[in-house]
Structures are given as C-alpha cells and as structure tokens.
Amino acid sequence: MDRRAGIAAAAALSFYWTCASAAAQEAPEAPTLLQGGGVLNNRPAPSGPAPRTRDGKPDLSGIWNPDRHFIYDISTALQEGESLPLQPWAEELTKKRMSKDDPEANCLPTGVPRMAPYPWKIVQTPTLIVFLFEGNIHSYRQIFLDGRSHPKDLDPTWYGDSVGHWEGDTLVVDTVGFNDKFWFDFAGHPHTEKLHITERYRRPDLGHLESEVTIDDPGAYTKPFKMFGHFPLQTNTEIMEYVCNENNQDVPHIVGKDNRK
Amino acid sequence: MNTRSAVCISSVALAASLLAVSSHAQNASRNEAAKAYAPAKPIPRTADGKPDLTGTWQAGGVSINGEPGAPPLHPLPPTRYRPPAREPIPYQDWVKAKQKTLTVLDDPTSKCLLPGVPRIVSMPMPLEIVQTPKEVVILYESFRAYRRIPINDKLEHPDDLTPTWMGDSVGRWEGDTFVVDVTGFNDKTWLAGLGSIHTDKLHVVERYHLNDDDTLSYTATVEDPGALTKPWVTGVVLRRPVDVRVEEYECIENNPDNDHIRKAMELQKAKNE
Numbered sequence: 001m002d003r004r005a006g007i008a009a010a011a012a013l014s015f016y017w018t019c020a021s022a023a024a025q026e027a028p029e030a031p032t033l034l035q036g037g038g039v040l041n042n043r044p045a046p047s048g049p050a051p052r053t054r055d056g057k058p059d060l061s062g063i064w065n066p067d068r069h070f071i072y073d074i075s076t077a078l079q080e081g082e083s084l085p086l087q088p089w090a091e092e093l094t095k096k097r098m099s100k101d102d103p104e105a106n107c108l109p110t111g112v113p114r115m116a117p118y119p120w121k122i123v124q125t126p127t128l129i130v131f132l133f134e135g136n137i138h139s140y141r142q143i144f145l146d147g148r149s150h151p152k153d154l155d156p157t158w159y160g161d162s163v164g165h166w167e168g169d170t171l172v173v174d175t176v177g178f179n180d181k182f183w184f185d186f187a188g189h190p191h192t193e194k195l196h197i198t199e200r201y202r203r204p205d206l207g208h209l210e211s212e213v214t215i216d217d218p219g220a221y222t223k224p225f226k227m228f229g230h231f232p233l234q235t236n237t238e239i240m241e242y243v244c245n246e247n248n249q250d251v252p253h254i255v256g257k258d259n260r261k
Numbered sequence: 262m263n264t265r266s267a268v269c270i271s272s273v274a275l276a277a278s279l280l281a282v283s284s285h286a287q288n289a290s291r292n293e294a295a296k297a298y299a300p301a302k303p304i305p306r307t308a309d310g311k312p313d314l315t316g317t318w319q320a321g322g323v324s325i326n327g328e329p330g331a332p333p334l335h336p337l338p339p340t341r342y343r344p345p346a347r348e349p350i351p352y353q354d355w356v357k358a359k360q361k362t363l364t365v366l367d368d369p370t371s372k373c374l375l376p377g378v379p380r381i382v383s384m385p386m387p388l389e390i391v392q393t394p395k396e397v398v399i400l401y402e403s404f405r406a407y408r409r410i411p412i413n414d415k416l417e418h419p420d421d422l423t424p425t426w427m428g429d430s431v432g433r434w435e436g437d438t439f440v441v442d443v444t445g446f447n448d449k450t451w452l453a454g455l456g457s458i459h460t461d462k463l464h465v466v467e468r469y470h471l472n473d474d475d476t477l478s479y480t481a482t483v484e485d486p487g488a489l490t491k492p493w494v495t496g497v498v499l500r501r502p503v504d505v506r507v508e509e510y511e512c513i514e515n516n517p518d519n520d521h522i523r524k525a526m527e528l529q530k531a532k533n534e
Contacts, residue, residue: 158511
C-alpha cells in the first residue's frame, strides 16, 4: 500500500529535483524516494567539527533529514532487544487502528517526536529554538530557553509546551501539555494526555544530529522508555512550502494498515 | 486611529472632564494621558547593531485594508504611531466584475488555507519574530504559518520558484528598516477584505521599522500588473501584547465555519426574497 498518493510523492520529487540542481549547480544525484513518499537526498553528510554559536553553545541550526524510525514504527527506535512496554488496552488499540484514520493522513499535526518524511529545520537563538517542519503539514515547535517553566493552565495541544536548557553540549527539551490525538507512528501507537517527553539533542559533528527521547506516559505504557534518532544534515537545499489540506486526495485511497517497520 | 486606542483615549478624556474642576486638574490628567504611551527610548539592538525585532507582536484589530475586522485576540498598549492612510485597492475592471460573484465562502482562510502576504500580518492572532544575523523567521499563530526571510543584500530570489501561498521572501537592512521583497505567489490568496483577489504577478515589498515606543510600524507596497491599476500601499502598527506567547492554532480539526456561513447566507437570502 502506498500511504501517500503518487501525486504528492511525484510533486515532492520534482520539487527536490529542481531545487537541488538549481542550488548546487553540480551534476544532480538521484534523490532517494522514501517508502511512503518524501525524499531524502543521498549526498553524504558533510564532515567536520560541529559549529558553535557566538555564546559558545553547540549550533544545532541546519536542515535535517527525518529519521524513518520516527515515521513508521517507533518500536524500531528502541535499543536492541527492547520492546515497547504497552499497556494491554494500548496494544489492542494499536492493532485496531487503520491508516485512513491517522490524523497525519488527514493533514493534522504529527505531534512529538513523530516525523513526516520531509526535511525539518532548526533555527537557534540564545533564548528560543524553533523547529520548522516542511511537511506533512507546515508547522513549527517553539522551545523556550529563557528560563521560563511550563504554564500551569496548559490547554492540551498537538505539540505540547516545550522548555529547554543546555546540559554541557546537550540540549534538553521538556514537553508536557499534549492532547491524546496524534499517533506516534504509521503503526498507530497511542498515548494519553499524561504524556511527558524529554528529548536530548546533540550534534557530534557538522553533518549529524542525534536525539535520545524518553517517553513517560503512565496512561498507556507500563514504564518509561527511550528511543534514539539520527538525523543527517541536508545541504544545498531549503525547506519548502507544503500545504496538505488543499485538495487532499489521499484518505479515500488509503486501505488497511501500514505494517512497514 | 484604530478602534481600541480610540476607546482607551476617550475613556481618559471622560475621566479628564469629570475631574475638570480646575485647569490644574486638567493639566494633570493630560499628563496622565501622555504617560499612557511608552516613553521614547533607544530601540533594542542585536549584537551586530541591527534593530532587534525579536518578540511577540500583534496587529491592532483592524484589517490590512482598514476595515474594523476581528478584534485583537489580546489587549494591546496604545501607541502614538499610525499606519499609512489606506486607499481602496485600485483594482482593474475585470477584478471588480469578478468580485461580484465572490462570497465569504470563497475566502481561502475559511477553508483553513494560508492567508498570504500582507493579509497574514493583520490577523487578530499574534506573531513572533525570531531574528538571527542571516535569517529572520516569522511564526504566525494563525494557520501555523511561518515565513523564512533569508537576508540577501541584493534581494535576489531563486530563479525557479514554484508558486506558493506565502511566496518567497528575501530581506535586507536599509538603515534601521528591515525591507522584505516577496514574490513567487500563487493566485489563490486574498490581499485583504472580501474578494480581494490577485494574480500570480503579485509582488509585495514590506517594511518593518521599530519605533521608539516599542512598537513596530509595518507597511506593504503591493504591486500586481495583472489585477491592480497601480501599486497599493497599506500597513498596520504592530504592538506587543503583554505576557502573551504565540500558541498552537489548529484550523482544520472539526472546522464548522463554512456550514455556519452557508446557513447564514441562505437565511439572509430567504429574508431578502
């Protein structure tokens, strides 16, 4: 089953083709079409030391490829040999969920830490870090580093409320205030409003960003668990405008359940 | 003068008339009214000396073409600065004819699509400016929209633009004014009020200027040889809502607006007949 309509995938492919060839002015390399739509360019990530900002922090800014483990099935993002500590009801619900009902397929936000198969960008200032997402919908996360704490009266939202701080060269992001609507992945893994996520980001070198994501949701999982993400730097490109809810043809064409890992 | 400051100032004037037992009291209250505005002070600057536009801003509850529009989502402090005088959009005849066929239901934003430029600036929800030396990013609460504005002193756009809702933006500093050139639009957004369509020849030049009372003057010069007879100038004065951050806005989840609008239009039609 092709989760994303051929139209969307083909359009994305042609966007990337023109963009990459115009910007790079070099022999265009065939981009790799991710299963399920979206494009990763397969230029090797550049090497070199991670840059630093004027205030001495690691500079995480750049355009990053998504990690497929945060797209299809988060059980693949666990450490070797571990499995998701799903509560029985959550396991049952995961099996029942059909792909056409995935909010992401209906142009709603992916939530956290889910990604869509499109590049994302980090914009960094000393007091605010912003994640800009090209797709599946155009959206963003704000991560406040100005010392504020979470507001006490949070409305549940798709991306929650994020505050961050630096621990050495690691950016630590604490997020609460989620709604229970988004799925963690195409597989349909659920969560509740009790969800609390801690993300730790580091840039070991110029071309790579890594994350360690701790999911703590006593409403749907029997214990907290950790996932690991790897994001290669994309060069010679920019994130583009993606509008999902204009004439979205996908949903009636989506049948069954996506079992890809 | 926009509606909200008019209300604010007239209440100060009312208080003044009640207290007007002597010219001394009048002068005192006049001084109070003057204090309502933030005092002139040096504008904040970034490490590289540019005006620091960083922060949360909001238009004052007037649409970009001067109609009252929706009230601002959050209360705003007063300002002594005013937007440019607004003329009606100088449309070509074919547009005027087409406008007669358009209703609110044709408004792309009622379908949760992006408002485009300059309309998005005057939405009642706040926006947040994130400024770095190489790029300015604007996050809009409305429709989860964002714009990237890379700084490019020649204001050069890529030569292979795909038409988009928010266009392609490049910016540069002209003295203390941040000038943004926007092109590469599709023809689907509206510029301002009902039926304010345009073509994909749309070209917008925006100017962001930080004022000495901690407000941000925004003007947009809108050119479209496909739909306008001459350039149209509009603008708003953006102010900082107090203790407000840009929050999450989800339009397409259970959007019942169009059904309500349709019903209201049918009722109105039945009433007229």
